[in-house]
Amino acid sequence: MKIAYCTPSLYIAGGVERVLTLKANYFADRFGHDVTIILTDGHGKQPYYHLSDKVRVINLDIGFEELWTCTFIKKVFVYLRKQRLFKRRLRAELMRLRPDITVSMLRREINFITDIKDGSMKIGEMHINKKNYRNFETEDTNIVKRCFAKFWMYGLVSKLKKLDKFVVLTDEDKKAWNGLKNMVSIPDPLSFTPSTRSDLMRKRVIAVGRYSHEKGYDLLLRAWSKVEKECPDWELAVFGMGNREPYEQLSAELGIDSSRCRLNGSTHDIEREYTASSLFVSSSRFEGFGMALVEAMACGLPVISFDGACGPRAIISHGTDGLLVPAEDANALAAAMSSLMKSPGRMNEMAGNAVRKSENYDMDMLAEKWRELFNEVCNK
Incomplete structure (x- = not known):
């Protein structure tokens, strides 16, 4: 089976990066699947977690990280330009790869991934609960942000409905997405098998x-x-x-x-x-x-x-x-x-x-x- 994952980067020591690396390695090494991870950022940077030689990495070099340093007005124009570039390059890559399954980690590609007619089945993975999906990177909020979050969530749900499957981490969060019929819950796996255990002696x-x-x-x-x-x-x-x-x-x-x-x-x-x-x-x-x-x-x-x-x-x-x-x-x-x-x-x-x-x-x-x-x- 040929599987393509879409995610921003792999060089960060984050939970999503760790889980994705773990699954990609397992599916390639144990199941023999042809696994490709398609990135938008971190060009030239090595994955933080060990990646199997059997897993292919393609970096589209979009550079969304530039948005972190932009003023609000500039951010809008830079985002739109980069998003168009991302859509064009990802479509070209998927048409070339022709995967059986394309998995979105529900970042920027979710806006258009189901419109790409490369023949692959589309799966979305959610790694944060619904309630906090729009504010998991910020501690401040206001009425404008809350209104935008509601509008954005409405649009997101319409896109999630088009997926062949939408995967969340817990049954509780699955219930929160009422109205979606394409859901399944699969928790994250343990990332390693301990060689020893704590004796609980050190305070x-x-x-x-x-x-x-x-x-x-x-x-x-x-x-x-x-x-x-x-x-x-x-x-x-x-x-x-x-x-x-x-x-x-x-x-x-x-x-x-x-x-x-x-x-x-x-x-x-x-x-x-x-x-x-x-x-x-x-x-x-x-x-x-x-x-x-x-x-x-x-x-x-x-x-x-x-x-x-x-x-x-x-x-x-x-x-x-x-x-x-x-x-x-x-x-x-x-x-x-x-x-x-x-x-x-x-x-x-x-x-x-x-x-x-x-x-x-x-x-x-x-x-x-x-x-x-x-x-x-x-x-x-």
């Missing part, structure tokens, strides 16, 4: 994710400023890409002990960091799924998360393999952390349950779901 809390508003590290630091006083022998380690400066400044303002609170960059060996910790905390304001939660559970860590929309509550069984606390409540997060950190017996019990829960996200099992989906759409 370290870990958080993983890029430094951005939606990951809620400001809330985590506010919670930690209380926890560090109650549990002075514990430390916090955060790992992720992005600008750490605002969080370092907030940490200083809160009087947090910098020797026990490390704000680190990203790491290529996240398994080592999980297994060197004893508790995972997610402070995200929202999550499409929560891959880091599953990774931490597979490494034998009990987990604590805000009970935001979808993601975490689809993964965590509260009180069994982790704890869910009210969304964006830093005080509740601090209380949950302190309570669990003071109860090693409870932590060990949750850790064992967490490992068993992580088995639900085994790549072999979920890859079969994708194979069934591909076969279904191709045999229509």
Whole structure:
């Protein structure tokens, strides 16, 4: 089977990039599919995650990243010009490749992907929940943005209806897209099989994710400023890409002990960091799924998360393999952390349950779901 994926770039250490790389490698190496990933940005930059030699990468070199530096007025004209170029180049590439299936990661190509008559079946993958799809990269909003988001969502739904299949990560989010009949939910797979598990002996809390508003590290630091006083022998380690400066400044303002609170960059060996910790905390304001939660559970860590929309509550069984606390409540997060950190017996019990829960996200099992989906759409 010949499969083409459309996504902006692969050089960023993000969740979408990680999942796409994992699936592309598996489908090419294990299923023997002919897999191509078509990019618009990051020309000349190497993929952050290891990509199989059997996976072909084509960069259309559109350079949408230029929009990040444009004024609003200029951004409109630059976007329209680049979008026309993107449409022309992607159409030409798909007509040349003639894939059986084209998968859109629901970025700019969703505006026209179903209009390209290359003979391929079109599938869309959603990696954020519906509620937060239009504001997952910004912390500010206003009435103009909200009105635009509603208008944009109306247009998006009309395009999603034209897809042969629309894939979301959770059953809860599937219900949110009421009116769409072409949907299926398939969660993200565990990105690695741990070679070892934490012995829960090191008193370290870990958080993983890029430094951005939606990951809620400001809330985590506010919670930690209380926890560090109650549990002075514990430390916090955060790992992720992005600008750490605002969080370092907030940490200083809160009087947090910098020797026990490390704000680190990203790491290529996240398994080592999980297994060197004893508790995972997610402070995200929202999550499409929560891959880091599953990774931490597979490494034998009990987990604590805000009970935001979808993601975490689809993964965590509260009180069994982790704890869910009210969304964006830093005080509740601090209380949950302190309570669990003071109860090693409870932590060990949750850790064992967490490992068993992580088995639900085994790549072999979920890859079969994708194979069934591909076969279904191709045999229509």
